[in-house]
Amino acid sequence: MTTYTEEYIRNKITKELEATHVEVVDQSDGCGGKFNVVVVSPKFTGKPLLQRHRLVNGVLAEELKTIHAFSMKTLTPEQWEQQQQ
Amino acid sequence: MFSALRLIRSPGLVARYCSQVGSKEYFDKLVTNKKVVIFMKGTPDMPRCGFSNAVVQILRMHGVDYDAHNVLADESVRQGIKEYSEWPTIPQIFINKEFIGGCDILLQLHQSGELIEELQKVGITSALLEAEVDENDDKRK
Structure with a gap:
């Protein structure tokens, strides 16, 4: 079974969603089966939650076949900035 | 011959034929059955x-009355629902036949208070809203 690393997922999301900030935490102790991600991308602007999540799911379509627990937060750069304050 | 005819007329068989x-x-059909329907493990x-x-x-x-379908009980439901909603993970939540999202989205809708509104739109009064009203009533007394 293919396993994915935090770095692999971070790079793929960053590239395909033009993300300005990506946090990926492997919660499976390196097994690669459980991830928690935060994605900040201008591509989310004006899109409801469902569409944002669909974008991320689309980028990781292949990976999600083997990752069995995947949790995400999707923010626009503006929302991310507000959250940092 | 007679028994074969009876078999064809059996409503269960017809229903299964119509919607595999x-x-x-x-x-x-499943998501029409109740206002809130979930597919879960x-x-x-x-x-x-x-x-x-x-x-x-x-x-x-929120005190919601809903239908829950266990995807672990049937592999064709487990795979089929992912294709139906074009969503790769379980659980999945439907409100008024519309796909709402998975756990992350429901949690966020809950935290932002939007879930109360979504439920209200389909005629469900959230128990959390009722609790709030009760509290206000108490204050007035």
Whole structure:
């Protein structure tokens, strides 16, 4: 079974969603089966939650076949900035 | 001959023929059955996954009456629902036939208070809203 690393997922999301900030935490102790991600991308602007999540799911379509627990937060750069304050 | 005819007339058989388990028609029917329908791992009494459990807990807090389908009980439902909603993970939540999202989205809708509004739109008064009203009533007394 293919396993994915935090770095692999971070790079793929960053590239395909033009993300300005990506946090990926492997919660499976390196097994690669459980991830928690935060994605900040201008591509989310004006899109409801469902569409944002669909974008991320689309980028990781292949990976999600083997990752069995995947949790995400999707923010626009503006929302991310507000959250940092 | 006679028994064969009876078999054809059997309503169960006809229904199964019309909407094969796991087909689009099958899910169309399931999500129409109740205003809130979820697909989860395990049952509301015994969830078999943390995300499914979270969804059950949220809906319980809002006092929602819903249909729950255990995808672990039928592989064709487990795969079929992913294709139906074009969503790769379980649990999945439908409100008024519309796909709402998975656990993350329901949790966020819950935290922002939007879930109360979404439920209200389909005629369900969230128990959390009722609790709030009661509290205000008490204050007035």
